Amino acid sequence: MPQQLSLIEAHESKLNQIFSDDYEFEIPSYQRPYAWEEQQAQELLTDFIEAMDNGDDVYFLGSIVLIKEPHKPLSRVVDGQQRLTTLTIILSILRDLTTDPEIRGTRRVYVYQKANPDGGSAERFRLLLRQRDRAFFQKYVQNPDATNALPDPDILEGSQQNIARNAIHLRGELSKLNEDRRNKLIAYLIQRCYLVVVAVPTAEAARRIFTVLNARGLDLTATDILKANLLERAGSIHEKDLAERWETAELALGRDRMVELFGHIRTMFERDKPRIALEVGFPKFVSTFNGNAEKFVSDTLEPIADAMLLLSDGAAIKKQFGDEAAKAVRSLDRIDNKDWLPPVLLRLWKRAKGDQAEIAKFLIELERLAYYLFVTRADINTRIARCSAVMDEFDPRAGREKPKAGLALDPSEQKEFLDALSGPLYQKARVCKPVLQRLDEALSGGGASYDELVSIEHVLPQTVTEKSEWATLFPNEAQRTEWTHRLANLVFLTRRINTRASNWDFDRKKIEYFASKDGTSPFPLTQGVLQAAKWSPEHLAKRQETLIEKLATVWALAESSGQVASQPKKGKASA
Incomplete structure (x- = not known):
């Protein structure tokens, strides 16, 4: 067995041992930022309260992986940052919500280590975040009364925004408990909640085992591992x-x-x-x-x-x-x-x-x-x-x-x-909308804009009822099938598709469904339909040719291909 793996220590520890002078936690600079969001923080708090209310003797928080030499407190956190940070936020809020000043001072010990010259311990916070977030965390979480005046998350970003949002949310939830419940909760956390601490002396050994020991913490990404590799060499x-x-x-x-x-x-x-x-x-x-x-x-x-x-x-x-x-x-x-x-x-x-x-x-x-x-x-x-x-x-x-x-x-x-552009493009679900957007943009001269609410509608309906005008305009079923899903028959709408409107007569559909209040459409593809006097196979053939030629121009296809549409030229239709 390699020497560094033979020195692995793994043991269960209560939180009163975790947040004690036995450990000086530090998040290495290669670690990713604090990434837990409100949902994950809430799940952790809910689990604690439910375990307490159920009378569970033990609550297991999973494992953390540390780079730590035997009998030395310095502990560089390889895996477990999310849980240790969120636990520190919870303990700090419970401290600040304590009304008795003496008890409040006593509870500071879970977050802050006083200097002990006799024992050789220096004054420090129990958990030091990455350098980038360290001062922020101390100011708004770890210092006494820090969580009484939390910053606006909306003016922050990244890990600091997550810290602020979670602290605000958790403080709100903990404030709903009366003081007796909060006292019972902190006692349960300190006395009944356990972590398995896996301590190894080198970064190499820690990286080998952290992936199989992740429990509640977020998995490190491939770039986190590459970052650790790079910084170790640096x-x-x-x-x-x-x-x-x-x-x-x-x-x-x-x-x-x-x-x-x-x-x-x-x-x-x-x-x-x-x-x-x-x-x-x-x-x-x-x-x-x-x-x-x-x-x-x-x-x-x-x-x-x-x-x-x-x-x-x-x-x-x-x-x-x-x-x-x-x-x-x-x-x-x-x-x-x-x-x-x-x-x-x-x-x-x-x-x-x-x-x-x-x-x-x-x-x-x-x-x-x-x-x-x-x-x-x-x-x-x-x-x-x-x-x-x-x-x-x-x-x-x-x-x-x-x-x-x-x-x-x-x-x-x-x-x-x-040939692919000329065919039944609507049947290629992922393809149709981007192509139509590019086409509409080209027809507009580049001024059109699109959002997720834009939907695609058929002019000639996908399903034609027997007595509708559409059955008269397109009496041949094979002809309807040929044109239904091709570019010429498709338009953009800025509203949800109304299935009842799809079979309206062409003129009514134009005025009441395709047009906006001023009788126009922001999309050239749709505006071309509003300008059409009727919708027939002949008109569709001309419109299809016009649209395919526009795409051929956009993508420089017309000159060398020798073909821009499958229909013979019969004069141009408006787009």
Whole structure:
């Protein structure tokens, strides 16, 4: 057995032992921020109260994993931060709600360690959060009377917002209990609640076991593990600075997007479908991660994180690369996968000064490729392989041949793309709305905007009743089937679909259902229907041709494909 694992200590401890001079808890800088929200904090409090009321002799809180040398109090928390922090908030609130000053002073001991020169103990708080949150936690939670004046969470962000929200919520819940109940609760917590403390002497050993011992705590993400790896290599001189820079990027992106970013960075280097876990594959494939830690943060993480943030700022994209590039990025963000992101991030990372026009062209052409793969429902392996080929075109790997198919679409692919657009698009559930949004945006000149409430409606109803006007306009069932789900028959609405209105006669449907109060629609697709005198197969054929030609123009398909629609040209209809 390796030496560091043979020194593992594991034992049950009551909370009065946990919050004693035996432990000096410290959250290492590589740990993620405090992430529990009100629901999780409430669940913990409810569990305590129910266990107390049920007369349970013991309440088990799960396990915490510490880096701790035998017989020394310093305890760096690898797993258990969420529970220790929330317990400290609860104990601090119970202290501050105590009306008897003497008892209130006594209860401070669970949060604060007085100096004891005889025992060699220094004055300190029992739990020290990460450096970034430490002073805030002491001011608003750990200091005497701190929870009597909690800050407004809405002016905070990240872990400090979570701390404030949970403290406000828990104080509200605990205030509902009378003082006798609160006294019984704190006694139950201190005397009857247990944690299993797993103490190991090295960070390496701690990381090996924390994943199998998580109980109530939130699992660490792959990026938390990578962060620990990086900071351990950085050494104590650089650890604080690099941890703060890492956290700045994570705060700007958000926790989930930080994990996504690392997945995209791995793809930029690996250029293949991931087959092993991110925390294992990232060091294996991302060569810059394994070298100098500071260089990785400054030359890889920070600039690529900045690129990802840039992509979510439409105004900045427009300013740097122009209106068409901004439209392309906005359109890319609507599709149901993010396989297009690694090529974009790599291109932005590798850009040279004065490269704006080339990047704009790249973004516009990548939108076309991504939508071709999206509309034709290419599988994940095909998408990743093609996006990897795109990266190989502008950032070739040593020993690799130039890819046969990259950013450009050949004539057969353009025809396949147009055929898919011309078909029953509504039946491709995830595809239809993003394509219609891109089409409507093109028809509007870029001024249209969309939200989640926008819905798609059929002009010719999906189900035609026998005696309706629609049965007269489209007497042939095969013809109805041909047109029902195609682009020409689809419009946007800003209201919920009214199934009873779907079979109204065309004129009534236009006026009472499709039009707003002023008789118009904010969507060019819908406005085109309002301007139509009638809705017939002939009109649909002309409208379909007009709409497909517009998409062919947007994605530069018309010239090389030789085809823009399956219907013969019969003159133009309004969109």
